[in-house]
Amino acid sequence: MAAHLIPYEPVIGLEVHIQLLTGSKFFSTEGFAFAAPPNHFVSPVTMAHPGALPSVNAECISHALTIGLATHCHIQRSCFFDRKNYFYPDLPKGYQLTQDRKPLCLDGYLEVPMPDGSLQRIRIQRIHMEEDAGKLLHDQEDKRSYVDLNRAGVGLVELVTYPDIRSAEEAGAMLAEIRRLVRYLGICDGNMEEGSLRCDANVSVRPAGEEKLGTRTEIKNLNSISFLVKAIQYETARQIREIGEGNQIRQETRTWDAARQITLPMREKESADDYRYFPEPDLQPLLIPQETLDQIRKTLPTLPAERFSDYHHRLKLSYNEALTLADQRSFSDYFETLRTLCSDEKSAANWMLGPVRTWLNEAGADIEAFPVPAAHFAAMLQMVSDGGISLHIAREQLFPAMLESPATPPAELAAKLGLLGSNGGDQLKEVIMSVMAEHPEEVARFRGGKKALMGFFVGQVMRKAQGKADPQQVNQWVADALSQP
């Protein structure tokens, strides 16, 4: 059988660099910011001036522990830093501070929402702490490279997955979940365009059913989820084609060329790597106290995948709706508060995904800027579900009014705007109809001649309209409605 007729499956693992959200760098005390003027954030430690010694930023350790615990890793409470030795101008010291022999976190996993609605477990091999390197510009001059050390020394964790991923789409879902997670945890801004979240993919192919792994290539420079998906699709097809043509896959580093939509072998450093790792003598080892772990564990939020699963399976939202509702923690948190305050969770979800999102998009704002307190929002939802006001009027009139006057309770606003009174004819009719529907016996007795029940009906309608309807109008309409057969 010709090789190209055998079905091949890709085997994919990801290496994700997560830049930690802190005020100062990992081992030196200067701050940093994306897009600052070149070499603006530089200190004697970063420059490796003689005698300058590193010190460990406590917040970096705390962030690393947070993601380790959130991904169910085993925390190696006793660990230390290593030097990874190499000469390259992106780190003037001549080595990178990292963790080689004893990473902080081992053997965890993430549950990842897949498009079929299931959660798939992707195992994590390790998460270790290290410092970022500076940036080099190679294309300014023929014989020189330019160096910007702003990023040198900034705190990172590197998360390495097991090769558990079996398609480009799964890889995309995994990276999306990692980005959601780090944002939920507040340890990284997840901005792939600015490089605060970076991903490399290890890709190999093998005949479906085969145990043995094929030769892998590593694809670098994947600065968006869609590039990751496209690059893996391309690379998988390329490897299958090469094998089909009887060629060997070369173990190499490749880069994604976004303009041409292909992967290419990468330009390599001049000499072969020989990192000669050894324990960093300038930094004391760590022994993470059990109390620290307990404390961090207590602060962990409900994770995005759990929320997705709840929204998709319990609230019966679609895959995309559930993912959208769970995507941003503050947005999802608002909904979590809202749902505890109102009786109809599903309609609360629909309001979040509809009018609230529309308003946020138009305002270009996050939910933090959404002015309506959840309690008022819930009261409005309650008025709708009680029939005090129609969904249509709520969306078109009351909701906009609440955005204008967020401090005013919605019942008061509705009354002020006459949404429950003479101008709110449709809603009043709906309330009357629902009261009649709820009391068929009384309706029959009224129609049978017991006219004294009129007061009962008016009372019920006024109560449902939360006392904001015009009593005269109610009297007249109730009489009209009851007299119709």
Place this chain on the structure above:
Amino acid sequence: MQITDELLQKLADLARLDIPEADRAHLKADLQRMFNFVDKLQELDTSGVEPLIHMTDELNVLRPDEPSERLSEEEVFRNAPDSKGAFFRVPKVVKK
């Protein structure tokens, strides 16, 4: 372990040292003596002994996450052999 010319060259390359021909013989001899010294130490049976990695008993020496002074532009470039604008400039370090 025998120090060969190749090993000496490899170590020099890794350390980015350009060793003059005239110095090689005595450097090789020095290095050989160091290796012999370590070989001697390795005769000791240390199985079951935890490696001593750090020289102090201190643990968890951490600092709060507070940004402090950075170097001024003038200080940053004072010792740099070459710069252009706000960049350091170095010999090109990738293959074309």
